[in-house]
Amino acid sequence: MDDNQPRTITPDDLPEVITHYLNAHRAHDTATAITAFTSDATVIDDGNTYEGAEAIKEWLGRSATEFTYTIHLTNAQQTDATRYIATHHLEGNFPGGTIDLRYQFALRDSLIERLVIEP
Structure with missing residues (x-):
C-alpha cells in the first residue's frame, strides 16, 4: 500500500472516536461531540x-443550528x-441544497487533533 494512497474501509472500521x-454531530449533541477533540485541536470548515x-x-453549536439538513456517510478511507x-452526502436548506463533503480526520492519542471539511 502506498503511504499516500487512501484505501477504502467500511464505516465500521473507522476509529471509535470518529x-x-x-453520531454526536448528527444528533446536534455539542457537549458529546466536543469530547472527541484534543484540547488544542484545529477544525477547518468553509x-x-x-x-x-x-x-x-x-x-x-453554530453548525448545528445554521441550516437544516440530512447527512449520510457514503464512503470511508484510511x-x-x-x-x-x-x-x-448532505441535503438541506443551505445554498445549493446538496453537497458531498470530505471530513478529513487526523488523530492523536485516540482523539481528533485536526478535522478539515471540504468538498
Whole structure:
C-alpha cells in the first residue's frame, strides 16, 4: 500500500472516536461531540479555521443550528495509521441544497487533533 494512497474501509472500521463524533454531530449533541477533540485541536470548515476547544465548541453549536439538513456517510478511507477520510452526502436548506463533503480526520492519542471539511 502506498503511504499516500487512501484505501477504502467500511464505516465500521473507522476509529471509535470518529464514529462517536459523527453520531454526536448528527444528533446536534455539542457537549458529546466536543469530547472527541484534543484540547488544542484545529477544525477547518468553509474556509474558516477554529483552534482550541472553545472555538470548536462555538463552531459545533453554530453548525448545528445554521441550516437544516440530512447527512449520510457514503464512503470511508484510511490514509495512514492516524488519518481517515469520511465522505458525507448532505441535503438541506443551505445554498445549493446538496453537497458531498470530505471530513478529513487526523488523530492523536485516540482523539481528533485536526478535522478539515471540504468538498
